[in-house]
Amino acid sequence: NELRVSRGLHRVCHSINVLVVGSPCLLSRHCRPSLLTMADEMDRDDRMQAVDKKKKGRGHRDFTEWADRYGGARFRELDPNAKPGPTASVEGWVVFITGINEEAQEEDIHEAFAEFGDVKNIYLNLDRQTGFVKGYALVEYKGQKEAQTAINEMNGKELLGKPIQVDWAFRKPQRRR
């Protein structure tokens, strides 16, 4: 799972002048950095050509050089071969909750979600300006079934007087054909 291509492959791709799939050689025009730049070439062009968008800001005139930042680094996923649908995280399954009352505390979240399984981790972030709860939380269970039950049971239920929405946090993308 190397982050950098080996020097040998780089020399080969130069000498035979062929597009080597996955080769992150950004120095040569024939080597396209497919998924390796932060903004895919295509994404960036789409954004730039979106003439129906109202544009604001210095950043439109002052471009950054993607190659300069990433020079060949790949973006690491946990499991590139997993099937589509919700996906496991490194040690469990993570559920995403929104609509949380701004005065909620971690214990309230724990209490509401502990009945579906052992809660391994909770993230309940605060609004950095007001100090109140921002409104979302992440709750991790060990097993997929526990997490799925929590989603089924708690989505739309009330927590401290406000209805919450509960869904998976992470998923696998649809495989492109």
Place this chain on the structure above:
Amino acid sequence: MADDFYLRYYVGHKGKFGHEFLEFEFNKDGRLRYANNSNYKNDEIITREVYVSQSVIAELKRIVEDSEILKEDDNNWPAPDRVGRQELEVVLGGQHISFTCTKLGSVLQVQNSKDPDGLRIFYYLVQDLKCYVFSLISAHFKIQPIQK
């Protein structure tokens, strides 16, 4: 397309330990990319990629909309310099903003700027976005050292 969405944030500087930066990007399909680079003690870049659900994207849009950053402009914000650079690029609700700014060290720096109200919105939104991304990335990738 009116439902188009994209968000990217970058903060970094160049110095003794190379080009040290943090950058993350969400696209409308839910692909989250995260990168953190430093050559401190010869370290290398850390990159992560995960697809988040549409609920996560919807909440991100809500956070951005509620901040009202789209009403602001970076005309009067301190420009990127040797101290550092920040970039925030958002496509949302038919608008495409791409703001740049130097690093902001404190609320005092915001207060003393030429656009304290706009800059304050940026200052706190950036913190909220970082919290959001760090929690998502940690929850998905980080192994907890101590068993609860």
